[in-house]
Amino acid sequence: QVQLVESGGGLVQAGGSLRLSCAASGRFFGSLAMGWFRQAPGKEREFVSAISTGGGATLYSDSVKGRFTISRDNAKNTVYLQMNSLKPEDTAVYYCAARASSTSQAVSNYPYWGQGTQVTVSS
Numbered sequence: 001q002v003q004l005v006e007s008g009g010g011l012v013q014a015g016g017s018l019r020l021s022c023a024a025s026g027r028f029f030g031s032l033a034m035g036w037f038r039q040a041p042g043k044e045r046e047f048v049s050a051i052s053t054g055g056g057a058t059l060y061s062d063s064v065k066g067r068f069t070i071s072r073d074n075a076k077n078t079v080y081l082q083m084n085s086l087k088p089e090d091t092a093v094y095y096c097a098a099r100a101s102s103t104s105q106a107v108s109n110y111p112y113w114g115q116g117t118q119v120t121v122s123s
Contacts, residue, residue: 002026002112004096009117012086016121020081022096022114029077030054033103035110036070036081038092038119045095049081050103059103064090086121094119 008020024032035050049070050059058070069082079096094117097110104110 002032002098004098004112004114006094006096006114006117009094009119011120011122014086014088014121014123016086017082017084018086018119020083020094020096020117020119022079022081024077024079024096024098027100030074031100032098032112033101034070034072034079035097035099035103035105036079037095037097037107037110038090039095039116040092043092045107047105047107048094050105051079052103057103059105061105083119086119088121088123090119091121092119093117 003025006022036048037045038048039045047061051070055072067085072079096114098112099110
């Protein structure tokens with residue numbers, strides 16, 4: 001079993017930045033591929049970014065590419081999402097997810113999820 005706890009969400013003006021963190025416990029963190037997803041009101045949960053077990057491979061959705069950066073610190077059992085140049089359309093609940101395999105963009109491929117952290121970007 002894996003427990004995930006996100007933090008770092010909040011209210012920010014358009015053009016601003018936030019850094020989300022996700023702390024993992026319960027399983028060797030270095031064996032987990034990690035992902036970030038988001039869900040806006042009335043919309044389906046969507047892929048944002050993912051990172052491989054060692055951090056050497058990353059994936060981004062087209063909507064965040066060039067603005068968001070995913071990273072991980074395996075010594076701290078933590079994955080991060082640095083979000084720059086935020087837009088109102090980035091407003092959503094952001095979820096951290098984990099899987100014991102390679103990176104994936106599919107929600108259904110991640111068995112472990114955090115509780116989510118709210119990000120609100122005002123115009």
